[in-house]
Amino acid sequence: MSLLKNKKVIISAGASGIGWATAKVCLEKGAIVFICDINKKYLSKAKKHKQNNKKLFVYECDASNEKEVKDLFLKINKKTKKIDCLINNVGIAGPTGTIEKLSSNDWERTLKVNVISHFHFTKFSIPMLKKNKGGSIINLSSGAGIMGFPLRSPYAASKWAIVGMTKTLAMELGKFKIRVNAICPGTIKGDRMVRVIRDKSKFLKISKKKIEKEFISMASMNCWIYEEDIGKTCGFLMSDDAARLSGQIIAVDGNAIRLD
Numbered sequence: 001m002s003l004l005k006n007k008k009v010i011i012s013a014g015a016s017g018i019g020w021a022t023a024k025v026c027l028e029k030g031a032i033v034f035i036c037d038i039n040k041k042y043l044s045k046a047k048k049h050k051q052n053n054k055k056l057f058v059y060e061c062d063a064s065n066e067k068e069v070k071d072l073f074l075k076i077n078k079k080t081k082k083i084d085c086l087i088n089n090v091g092i093a094g095p096t097g098t099i100e101k102l103s104s105n106d107w108e109r110t111l112k113v114n115v116i117s118h119f120h121f122t123k124f125s126i127p128m129l130k131k132n133k134g135g136s137i138i139n140l141s142s143g144a145g146i147m148g149f150p151l152r153s154p155y156a157a158s159k160w161a162i163v164g165m166t167k168t169l170a171m172e173l174g175k176f177k178i179r180v181n182a183i184c185p186g187t188i189k190g191d192r193m194v195r196v197i198r199d200k201s202k203f204l205k206i207s208k209k210k211i212e213k214e215f216i217s218m219a220s221m222n223c224w225i226y227e228e229d230i231g232k233t234c235g236f237l238m239s240d241d242a243a244r245l246s247g248q249i250i251a252v253d254g255n256a257i258r259l260d
């Protein structure tokens with residue numbers, strides 16, 4: 001099935017986790033995919049995959065560094081002047097702790113990676129989306145961007161910022177036929193949640209098993225969410241089937257009822 005045949009998509013932090021799962025869904029559906037990442041190990045794994053896939057382009061770039069993002073777009077512009085979609089996927093978990101225990105460095109780093117990176121990518125993508133006479137921007141927020149998230153205040157603040165950015169950009173860019181939506185993933189089965197559960201268990205001195213059970217029970221469907229679930233939602237949002245869908249904040253979380 002080629003729902004995304006030759007659609008061009010840029011994915012920030014696309015060499016592992018949700019970004020990589022999304023890249024693979026897009027490739028399967030026929031898209032041409034440009035990914036960047038900061039991690040050399042993940043990049044080399046993605047480059048191996050590239051050897052069998054001429055539609056995948058892999059770059060090293062720190063998404064929070066404006067100069068590096070500018071250079072990345074110069075490189076992508078040599079391949080194409082137009083894109084159909086930007087997926088602002090980059091985001092770090094940030095620190096775990098009560099607010100008295102957190103440092104301003106922790107806050108600054110989390111906001112820089114999770115919010116300012118999206119600004120850089122969006123700024124450099126808009127001319128390419130306009131040349132394309134429209135397209136789609138998909139921002140990765142989180143369940144923490146629509147609820148509070150105890151012990152993760154910088155992360156929650158950064159993800160609420162993404163919701164505000166999504167709503168505003170959808171209003172600004174609608175006249176250019178550029179649709180802007182956000183996805184709020186629930187608790188994803190993967191490396192990041194292993195780290196989050198470990199940190200929370202250490203901070204609260206509760207077993208990892210108990211913390212994991214609590215995380216899963218936050219969804220009324222009592223389930224983990226998988227990286228591919230987010231990839232498939234991205235695939236739909238960037239397709240022509242979502243042609244009139246913009247300004248929406250879409251939770252893919254098994255109906256999360258609390259986050260604590």
Ligand SMILES: NC(=O)c1ccc[n+]([C@@H]2O[C@H](COP(=O)([O-])OP(=O)(O)OC[C@H]3O[C@@H](n4cnc5c(N)ncnc54)[C@H](O)[C@@H]3O)[C@@H](O)[C@H]2O)c1
Binds near residue numbers: 061186
């Ligand atoms: N995993 C979850 O449970 C979950 C839940 C809700 C929302 N999200 C959001 O979804 C997005 C992806 O999450 P994930 O779990 O796949 O992330 P992850 O922590 O697994 O990291 C994915 C990739 O980001 C890269 N990366 C980190 N900093 C970077 C930078 N400055 N520049 C370029 N690449 C960088 C890493 O090298 C890695 O390859 C994030 O925005 C995250 O906040 C994740």
